Amino acid sequence: MSKSKINTGTSKAKRLSFPDDEKKHSWLGLLLDAYFIVDKGIAKAIEEEKKKGRKLACAQGCSSCCRTHKDIPVYPLELICISWYATGKVTGAVREALKKQLEGYKKNGPCPFLIEGACSIHPMRPMACRQFNVFGKPCEEGEDPFYSRREDVMNPVKKHVDQAFYIMLPFYGIEKESERIKVVESGSFHKLVKDLHACNWKTLAKTMLEFDVKKQEEG
Secondary structure, eight states: OOOOOOTSSSSSOOOOHHHHHHHHHHHHOOOOOHHHHHHHHHHHHHHHHHHHHHTBBBOTTTOHHHHOOSSSEEEEHHHHHHHHHHHHTOOOOHHHHHHHHHHHHOOOOTTOOOOOOOOGGGGGGGHHHOOOBSSSSOOOOTTTTTOOOOOGBBBOOHHHHHHHHHHGGGGHHHHHHHHHHHHHTTTTTGOOOEGGSSOOOOHHHHHHHHHHHHHHHHH
């Protein structure tokens, strides 16, 4: 598991670390570095809002956005890391519940990774989820505050997100600094975005099952 956890409610954001896996997968370090940058930006933005007297409504145990949002943008590298984390890091009863949920998942339902009101892949949740923070009152049942009270939803930390994308671009074969800057400034990177709800999660359920069978055979 990771050495540290992200605390987005304070200015203390720590980089997640999976040393052995990062040695095996170069793409993992890229995303973890990118998430660290975004998490730092989010933590700083939240602290700035708190100084203005605003109260963060999001808290542990709340899963409103996980249940109500019907389109969650996710990028190819994020999908790879989600699959890696779900396959090799999620354990116990949550793992069994997740496999069943992914196998039977249908689009337009709650997030496929929401298990008993909690995110089963929280350390590797997409950038879009990391950035969605609501101030003021907690969300009402079925409410999407992005549409009902946009002023209470924190704006994206664009500067930090751009830096994160810049770091991730080598994964997509864009390594030259000048080309990476051009892609980030043009926003063309966003053409790669997918809808998390529209992905074929039955494939991941199968991969997790195959992983478990192999582990039992080796054990």
